[in-house]
Amino acid sequence: MVDKLQVSSHSDVPIYRQIVTQLSFMIxxxxxxxxQALPSARMLADNLRINRNTVAHAYAELAELGLVEGRGRSGTIVVGPAAEPEGTPERGKAREVLQSAIRECVELGMSAVEIQSLVLNLALRAEDDQLKISFVECNSDRAKYFASELEQHIGMRVAPLVLGEFTAAEESADLVLTTFFHLAEVRTLMRRQPAEVVAIVVxxxxxxxVRIAAAARTGTVGIWYRTDEQAVTVRDSLLDSGIENVRVLxxxxxxxxxxxxxVVVPNEVPDIKERLEGRIEVIExxxxxxxxxIRMVNEVVRDMQAHKRDDPNLVPAP
Structure with missing residues (x-):
């Protein structure tokens, strides 16, 4: 089935997204x-005549969706499809709509392959018409955590992106969200893209x-993060708040x-807290x-949706 994959460099949809959509559909x-094992990133890239990193990016997103899993020498293995949420009316309604439309297509003499191709192309186009939002952070844990939080507040999918693991050319986001700490870097990265970049406060x-301040009054507070940059940022924010006796671990x-x-640890890495449990007091x-x-992001989203409905090619300038 994978040999039926087709990508177009002339489409507005990024190539990695075309691969993700088609493989998701097949799964x-x-x-x-x-x-079932998928072709290696190198093999599929050679067959499609595209960059291997593009295929790797697509496989990584499929893994995030829980549809595939990397198993070392065994390659990338299908583990999906994703379980259907029990009692989700939207999914049931979508199935009814598609079943009715597909029956009509069969009656018109279309084959299953023709219907699949048509549905896929229409789905890609419809997906492309939707407002695309990304959240950029410096590490995967924080990117996923805040992307998920934003999704709950704005009611739309937010793709988590990690600085250094994507290029601006690979993304077709209309709205890119990040923190003020990374705003300058993200603006520079996306400067040639027609995306609006907005910073939020965390x-x-x-x-x-209050707990950290109480501990610092009588003792020393240690800060542990995955990167020194993050730990130093937290330390400096505590110092700015008047909390002293703080040390980066x-x-x-x-x-x-x-x-x-x-010990202060990030709340998006619970395994660290478990490792320290019983040895020392820990706070996330x-x-x-x-x-x-959040209110500002909702207003920006509503404004951009209105502009996109009026003119799909119009995106407000940053």
Missing amino acids: EAGDLAPG APHVQTL EGVTDRELAGIDL FGNVLDTAS
């Missing part, structure tokens, strides 16, 4: 069964700051924890989306 339809819970060994009374630095930022 959901049962044409690619669980346990801040720690007030209760978190290079690790969580007993030697590193000597003299530390409380729970960032939350600023209410005013």
Whole structure:
């Protein structure tokens, strides 16, 4: 079935997205069964005459959707389709609409392959008409966490992106969200794209700051993050809040924890908290989306949707 994949460099839809959509369709339809191996990224790229990184990007997104899984030397294996949510009226209604339309197409003499191709092309076009939103962060955990939070607040899908793991040319987002810390970098990256880049405010819970301040008054607070940059950012924000006796940790060994009374860890990496449980007091630095930022993003989304309905090629300038 994979040999039926087709991509077009003339489409407005990014090539990796064309691959994701077609493979998702095949997996959901049962044409690619669980346990079946997909071609290697190099092989599929050679067959489609595209860059191998583009195929790798598509496979990574399919993995995020829970449809495939990388298994080392065994390659990329189909593990889907994704389970249908119980009692989802939208999905049931969509199935009814498609079944009715497909019956009519069969009566018109169309083959299953012709119908599949037509549905796929129409789905790609309809998907392209939707407002595309991304959230950019410096690591995968935070990108996924805040993208998920934003989805709940604006009611639209938000794709998590990690700086350094994508190029502007690969993305066709209409709206790119990020934090003020990464705003300049993201604007520079997307400067040649017709996307609007908007920064949002994320801040720690007030209760978190209170607990950290109390610990810092009588002892030393350690900060552990995946990268030194993140840890230093948190440390500086605490210092700006008047909280002193704060130290960045290079690790969580007993030697590193000597003299530390409380360890601050990111809330999007719960396994670290579990590793420290019972050894030292731990608090998750729970960032939350600023209410005013959420309101602003909703207003931007409504405005951009209105513009896109009026003119699909019109995107407000940053």
